[in-house]
Amino acid sequence: MKIGFVGVGNMAQAIIKGMVENGYNGSDILVHSAHKSNYESFAKELDLVPVDNNLDLVDQSDIVVLAVKPNIALIVLDEIKDKMDQTKLLVSLVSGLSVNDMKMVLGQDQPVLRTMPNVNVEIGAGMTAVVSDQNLDTAPYAAGVEIFEKIGSSIEISEDDFPAFSALAGSSPAYVYLFIDALSRAGVKYGFTKETATKIAAQVVAGSAKMVQESEDIPYGLIDKVSSPGGTTVAGLLAMEEAGLSTAVVKGIDATIAKELRE
Ligand SMILES: NC(=O)C1=CN([C@@H]2O[C@H](COP(=O)(O)OP(=O)(O)OC[C@H]3O[C@@H](n4cnc5c(N)ncnc54)[C@H](OP(=O)(O)O)[C@@H]3O)[C@@H](O)[C@H]2O)C=CC1
Numbered sequence: 001m002k003i004g005f006v007g008v009g010n011m012a013q014a015i016i017k018g019m020v021e022n023g024y025n026g027s028d029i030l031v032h033s034a035h036k037s038n039y040e041s042f043a044k045e046l047d048l049v050p051v052d053n054n055l056d057l058v059d060q061s062d063i064v065v066l067a068v069k070p071n072i073a074l075i076v077l078d079e080i081k082d083k084m085d086q087t088k089l090l091v092s093l094v095s096g097l098s099v100n101d102m103k104m105v106l107g108q109d110q111p112v113l114r115t116m117p118n119v120n121v122e123i124g125a126g127m128t129a130v131v132s133d134q135n136l137d138t139a140p141y142a143a144g145v146e147i148f149e150k151i152g153s154s155i156e157i158s159e160d161d162f163p164a165f166s167a168l169a170g171s172s173p174a175y176v177y178l179f180i181d182a183l184s185r186a187g188v189k190y191g192f193t194k195e196t197a198t199k200i201a202a203q204v205v206a207g208s209a210k211m212v213q214e215s216e217d218i219p220y221g222l223i224d225k226v227s228s229p230g231g232t233t234v235a236g237l238l239a240m241e242e243a244g245l246s247t248a249v250v251k252g253i254d255a256t257i258a259k260e261l262r263e
């Protein structure tokens, strides 16, 4: 099975690195992007197959991953449409591009899988939404879903929920990194080096996420276990809420969804 990437930017590179770490052969992964120097150097690094243009890449692939920015996605689909056929699966990562948008260009019978991964696929810890208008347990969709299962978790959701998922899982690694950086910066304020403070902050966030995943308690129950009566934690929590932490997070998610819906 050959998997070809049209576009080899941040997200495609994260997926490919995750795939190579999790059992896929570089020789089964084909790449092409706008600038030769970008995709050739990346291909060399991971022993992938560089291809000179989008049409040859599609021709040689069983699964074609569309990994370009939303503003050019329809133009690129139009370029490759004559090389697509019903034996191939198109997997799209493109924010805001619906299954129907793609089928309008490629034809109603073209197998199409819409996905929204996040950048943590690079370390096999992604969270990816998948959807199509067909049963995803059947070929060729199952092979597309399998990629995202090997590099993290996947969940089938309705297309109506994609904007909210995109904010909650696609964009949110950036927001979690921001929280880690803020915690680390506070450590620097009190004398830790940035490196040490970041190491501490990242381990605390990773451990806390694992605790939420493994505990039967809801996050608020866990918060109460850390907050000793009359203690330091509750003082910090109240100060953070006075500064609007929860409201700021929800407003950030609102703005993310609003931006996707405008595109
Ligand atoms: N970044 C993220 O965390 C996530 C991104 N996405 C989606 O993934 C898609 C890509 O995003 P991202 O990787 O961040 O963007 P990047 O800007 O990093 O990558 C875009 C890629 O498209 C390539 N490209 C541009 N024009 C063409 C063309 N005509 N033919 C082939 N390739 C072309 C660029 O080539 P070159 O580098 O050679 O110029 C580049 O490799 C977007 O649609 C986004 O919505 C989805 C989930 C998460």
Ligand SMILES: O=C(O)[C@@H]1CCC=N1
Binding pocket: 095, 166, 170, 171
């Ligand atoms: O910022 C973006 O538009 C993309 C979509 C989800 C994550 N990154």
